Amino acid sequence: MKKIRPAPMASIAIALFLLISSLYYLLVEAEEITVVPFWIGGLLASLLLISASAVTLNREADDRTRVSWTAERLLPLAADLAYFLAVPLLVSSGRVAPDLKFVFLGLSAVFTYDLVLPLLVLVGSILVIKDSINLLYGYTARGREVLVFSMVRLSAVFTLLLLGGIISVILYKGIGAMSWEFLTSPHLRLGQQGGIRTCIEGTFWLVMGAMLISAPLGVGAAIYLNEYSKNSGLKRVVTIAVGCLNGVPSVVYGLFGLAFLVSTVGISLLAGSIILGLMNLPTIILTSQEALKSVPNSLREGSVALGASRWQTVRKVVIPSALPGVLTGMIIGVARAAGETAPIMWTAVTFSATPIHLYYGFIPDVTQPVNNLCYHLLNLIYFLGAWDVEQNAWGTALVLLALVLSINMVAILVRNHYRKKVSW
Amino acid sequence: MIVMDPPDKRGLLRSRRYGEGFVEALLFFAAITSILAMVLIFYFLTYESFLAFREVGVLEMLLGQKWHPPGDIYGMMPIIVGSVLITTLALFINILVGIPLAIYLSELAGPWSREFLKPAIELLAGVPSIVYGFLGVLVLVVYLERSFNMLTGRSILAGAILLGIMFIPALTTICEDALRAVPKEFKEGSLALGATRWQTIRGVTLPAASSGIIAAVILNVGRIIGETMAALLVVGNVARLPSPVFDAFDRGAIFTSVIAGEMGEVAHGSLHYHSLFAVGFVLLVIVTILNISADQIRVAIRKKFGGY
Numbered sequence: 001m002k003k004i005r006p007a008p009m010a011s012i013a014i015a016l017f018l019l020i021s022s023l024y025y026l027l028v029e030a031e032e033i034t035v036v037p038f039w040i041g042g043l044l045a046s047l048l049l050i051s052a053s054a055v056t057l058n059r060e061a062d063d064r065t066r067v068s069w070t071a072e073r074l075l076p077l078a079a080d081l082a083y084f085l086a087v088p089l090l091v092s093s094g095r096v097a098p099d100l101k102f103v104f105l106g107l108s109a110v111f112t113y114d115l116v117l118p119l120l121v122l123v124g125s126i127l128v129i130k131d132s133i134n135l136l137y138g139y140t141a142r143g144r145e146v147l148v149f150s151m152v153r154l155s156a157v158f159t160l161l162l163l164g165g166i167i168s169v170i171l172y173k174g175i176g177a178m179s180w181e182f183l184t185s186p187h188l189r190l191g192q193q194g195g196i197r198t199c200i201e202g203t204f205w206l207v208m209g210a211m212l213i214s215a216p217l218g219v220g221a222a223i224y225l226n227e228y229s230k231n232s233g234l235k236r237v238v239t240i241a242v243g244c245l246n247g248v249p250s251v252v253y254g255l256f257g258l259a260f261l262v263s264t265v266g267i268s269l270l271a272g273s274i275i276l277g278l279m280n281l282p283t284i285i286l287t288s289q290e291a292l293k294s295v296p297n298s299l300r301e302g303s304v305a306l307g308a309s310r311w312q313t314v315r316k317v318v319i320p321s322a323l324p325g326v327l328t329g330m331i332i333g334v335a336r337a338a339g340e341t342a343p344i345m346w347t348a349v350t351f352s353a354t355p356i357h358l359y360y361g362f363i364p365d366v367t368q369p370v371n372n373l374c375y376h377l378l379n380l381i382y383f384l385g386a387w388d389v390e391q392n393a394w395g396t397a398l399v400l401l402a403l404v405l406s407i408n409m410v411a412i413l414v415r416n417h418y419r420k421k422v423s424w
Numbered sequence: 425m426i427v428m429d430p431p432d433k434r435g436l437l438r439s440r441r442y443g444e445g446f447v448e449a450l451l452f453f454a455a456i457t458s459i460l461a462m463v464l465i466f467y468f469l470t471y472e473s474f475l476a477f478r479e480v481g482v483l484e485m486l487l488g489q490k491w492h493p494p495g496d497i498y499g500m501m502p503i504i505v506g507s508v509l510i511t512t513l514a515l516f517i518n519i520l521v522g523i524p525l526a527i528y529l530s531e532l533a534g535p536w537s538r539e540f541l542k543p544a545i546e547l548l549a550g551v552p553s554i555v556y557g558f559l560g561v562l563v564l565v566v567y568l569e570r571s572f573n574m575l576t577g578r579s580i581l582a583g584a585i586l587l588g589i590m591f592i593p594a595l596t597t598i599c600e601d602a603l604r605a606v607p608k609e610f611k612e613g614s615l616a617l618g619a620t621r622w623q624t625i626r627g628v629t630l631p632a633a634s635s636g637i638i639a640a641v642i643l644n645v646g647r648i649i650g651e652t653m654a655a656l657l658v659v660g661n662v663a664r665l666p667s668p669v670f671d672a673f674d675r676g677a678i679f680t681s682v683i684a685g686e687m688g689e690v691a692h693g694s695l696h697y698h699s700l701f702a703v704g705f706v707l708l709v710i711v712t713i714l715n716i717s718a719d720q721i722r723v724a725i726r727k728k729f730g731g732y
Contacts, residue, residue: 026571101573109673110573145622149532155524156533159592160541163548166559220454228448229455240716241459247643247715248465248708249650251680255704258687259468278461285458311447332550339552342652342684374554374653381558381657390562397558401551408550412543 007053008132011046015132018042018125022118032098033114039121040088046128047084050077053135073139080127087120096120167405170398177395186355187376192387196396198355202269202370203338203403205356206348209273209366210280210337215330217277218284222326225285226292227314246282250342253279257347269356270366272348279343280333287332291325292318324418331411339404341374349375373400465708473705476698485702491663491677493686498699500706502663506676507649510584510659513672514648517588519641522595529596530603531625542600549593557657560586565658572673578660580676586658587648595644602636603629635725642718646711652680661685679707 025033090096102111137143181195188194229235253275261271295318303313353371356364380393477485480498488499564586569577606629614624660675663682683700690696
């Protein structure tokens, strides 16, 4: 039977209040802190509760052995208790007072009262939680497990709040700029007025061009490596090259395009497509290879046994079976090409690009520069201080984010759908 | 890989064989494109930066204490120090949040929360870096400026926080895959011996997945060093040695931000232009070494400990 220990439970409740309120003052509210007495009271109360339950704790959590207060248990506890006492003392003695301005080690930051006090309380609250859990579950492996798992859960919650916050901030601020005109009219007066039509078109053509280059090359390379190549040396070299290409920073692709393409084809849609296509190549090769590898050999053997040639087997049997995986890779490639700025900023885009000329209404003039969403947003960010572009910048960010996330969502759905459906 | 050459002696299938050969040649060309691309990238970066290295001197360029384009002084030390500071801090944030999150997803989360969380995190890995940069400028920089009473919130710290958060999904996804690849029998064996779940994770699962986790961390170092747009917008872009050297609250510059920030306004062919290519060349070499070593480390650790 497990005894209920009210004291550590109460101190956990206090600690949660301290944690949430100090995080609130740390992250959101930088005005005057109004809960200082509660913080001091909370720390002192948990000091009392924890020392009381430590004194009355005479058996381990499994209720069989006596607690042995070794130095390695007692010293951290004593240090924590000293901390709970020190913070209220610092505040009441006026050392941590509202006029605090603390500079140390020559860092170019000033640590003020509004920052230092919530930080001290935050650390205190985490220590309270640690000690309370130890006292609740005893100093056993079980206690350590509860402690670690609650920290892990806390970090999961933190990440989710953070990442959810990023999306909701953009949604909340950007929705105000949304209108049909915003999406369908070109930008005017340095982006202060008008919309983002040319950017959407430019993004579309760049992505199309990039996929036209990277999809055949990438899938072809994957097929060669997986179905044809008997030469393991070549395979090793290609694998290393793909790995390196995958890691090449996007700005280096930009430099490469500047040196390699701009002198020959100029700042143009063509140059941008080639660079983005090369950048996408490793993604598509790797995902296609994964997909081809997952096709079982028995299918290939069956086809060969019927007298099909190698290419017939690949075309009629292997590719159809691997299609969902290959498609997923391509869709991810589309999203990546739509969201990259650095590779194209000197090779394909200009802020003032006019809508692209279409031959016969559907073949774009590839020698023209274009504007795309990322580059437009970058320019709006540069204009932020000088011109009134903030609303349009939020709108552009929202469109870009929605575009990229929905493409990625399609990729994930396709993959999950087929992963469930296909079982060999 | 099945070897299959149909006995083709009757001449009937000759045209088909030519077709087969043609397809194979096309596929071979596709396969060597990535080698070609890598060679071309290295060639052009070396070619364009050669002039700067010759003019300034390799050692002066790499170890020079000052980066001052108007005076034609190009020393990369401030950039290297900035990059080291940013990468260390960002990686700290990245690991501190990313690995616990991976442990949560692979070991603790129930089926429902994994169904929901895993795609959500994969989705977030795709958020464009310029969007992070935009939020960095309007939210993070403003926040830091206010709470640390800094002259400007654009700082190495801002860059580190932004990059650290940005690459959490990338780290978590790979680490989670590595953790999930550990065979169930290992964990069950440990649990059957009476170990708690945490003891099992620490003593069995994490060591068994260590090759994947270490490789993921090294890959993330490469991503952080190579990230451009977000860093460009928040680090302040002042290539000057911080004093003291570890002052993360000062403005700074990293490889990518220097290139992206200055390339737009240099004269084509000037020493400044070539020096920026030299910065790019150093960055490319660092990232390539990181990528190859991540691969090697994964292989080596797997050989030694039999990891997954």
